[in-house]
Amino acid sequence: MAAKAEHTGAPSAPPRPPRVGLFVTCLVDFVRPSVGFAGVKLLEDAGCSVEVPKAQTCCGQPAFNSGDRQDTKLIAQQVIRAFRDVDYVVVPSGSCGGMIATHYTELFEDDPDLARDAEDLASRTYELLQFLVDVMGVDAVDANFEGKVTYHDACAGLRELGLKGQARTLLSSVAGLELAELADTEVCCGFGGTFCVKYPEISNQMVDGKAQSVEATGADTLLAGELGCLMNIAGKLQRRGSAVHVRHVAEVLADMTHATPPIGEAAGESPPELEAAAAGKEA
Amino acid sequence: MQPTSHAFKENAAKALDNQQLQRALGNMKQGFIVKRQKAVDRLPEFDQLRDHAKEVKDHALEHLDFYLEQFEDRVNSQGGQVHWAPTAEDARQHVLEICQRRGAGTVTKGKSMVAEELGLNEFLESHEIVPVETDLGEYIIQLRGEPPSHIIAPAVHLNRDQVEADFRKHHLQFPPERALSEARQLVNEARTVLRQRYLDADIGITGANFLIAETGATVIVTNEGNGDLTQCLPRVHVVIASLEKIVPTLEDATTIMRVLARSATGQEQTVYTTFSAGPKRAGDLDGPDEFHVILLDNGRSAMLGSEFQDMLRCIRCGACMNHCPVYHAVGGHAYGWTYPGPMGAVLTPSLIGVNEAGHLPNASTFCGRCQSVCPMHIPLPKMMRHWREREYERHLQPLPARTGLKLWAALARRPGLYQLATRLQAKAMHLVGKRKGRFGWLPLAGGWTRHRDFPAPEGKTFQQLWAERQRDRDAAPAKDQPAE
Incomplete structure (x- = not known):
């Protein structure tokens, strides 16, 4: 928590850039x-130095929510070890972020040492937009996105981490972007992991309702900060034959929508070179 | 009531196909949510009241034995009688004994979920005693031979035209050409029918929202006034309540009332709040000759001291199911026993066993909306997860799911192997799926692809691309490297 205060206080002249460990999440790693x-x-634009610990796989939610506490604990310990040395852990997902920031501590109630480690990790863990806005004080991004978008407030981010305004703050700075709020934006899309x-x-009934709400906004793109929900809603929209596109909000905020369909x-006629973007050649 | 919770999936499939039900659920969805929110917005101290209400109930549960005995003493001293019922069967026998002693032929009933839990109507009928439900919703479903589908709105699964058809079928004493399409007309007709039943009844049975230890009073909150007629007109009043309804003081009861109606229907208070404290005393103008309280345990005391104790704070407002997307999709009957929705998903396995009710705590996305609106701060998702843990420990989940989870967990704990496996799979799926960008069908993922497409992975994994980026940067001059 001390580290947090240090960086929020004077982001203009930090002694060194904050070291951020990116917790990639298994879905982002594999699918997108x-x-x-x-x-x-x-994160780099905000002045952070980003590391990606190799010893990460998944946050453990599938085991945790299936009642397999033992494996969850082992996976949690793996994450705790992998991110021991960074100032912050940043996660492009509210549910994985919520898992680390709110549930890991529950796992070790009977082990004070591990509980302390989990507590320490939790105090350094943020969802991506939460970190940018609330910790780094970012209130605008340098991005262009022509079109009308709508936004789904994914459940875990909304209710476990209290995410709500961060995405709207940042999206309002994207040139060309118009936000049409989604009716029932706080209603679950029906993904729910397993x-x-x-x-x-x-x-299916739940995601069908969500897809209909999305279509009713007249937006051409749906954004959210949770890849699982996005895959669910995108898959349903596509099955319905809808023309609405779906993206993770970070792609729009980072002005990287050109990098991937x-x-x-x-991919369209001129396939974007993901590797080029990945290699950091865009700047 | 014979539970069908084990058949939740089949029940849910039928519910999803039932157009009448879907129409009714569509109508109920917004009403409760909007009304609750308005009521909460009108009361700035609502969240403080929630905290206070939770403390009251936690305290009562910590000292349950003390307050229950205090309650019993007060009831006795006011001329009433408390009957302890460790099991549902004990409770039914207490009711039967009272009915038989009084030679009761007809019993009127106020709305009581505990009576539903006991399967009381069926039981009384089997002993040739006629139970008459007097709450409008309960009356309607009794005509239809259905259990309630919601703990405060028992007939919420029905549409008005269905009720009209039921009344026309059962109320043959009225002219067939009468107008009956409006809610008002339906209510008036039910009222006319029920009025005589109140007068005929030998015994009135109600539930209780609160049992007040310091006064020995039981309290019901209602909107139709049927509870008052049920308990005032017959010569005998029987209250059936589960033991966690106890609160220490009158003030405690009124504190919880302030969050109860707001959370339930968005009312500041229900239309009627009725206190019952014993039989008619000398000099009283009215009241029953006998006053009985049947205190039901039926598995609740076993929840004390367990990870499910918090569930005993529940005040049956229904806010959790009113905000539950799964309840909205399938309605209350799919849950297969008395208590539906998130509170039922936690309570039902506690009361009838996780072998029977194992589906219920699994049929949740953990969206957390139930917990966010629960006036008693019950951590419903957390307790559903505890049930999943119990099921996992007892090997109750399907073997393929269990095996799959074990394999996945073994891989997730070996990052090197995991990254190799995901790299190969991402590449393979990318090659097959890249032309369309998605899959309409995937092996072993029918649950997903039956209803929606699955996106093709981009090709390489993030870890793979990150390693390439780091390699490139190491090879390049150090100028654009982040400072260490």
């Missing part, structure tokens, strides 16, 4: 690395 690189760019495959019919869409 662009989101991770968008996060890296936003829920969507354990109870597919119920999940929207979620679930094929």
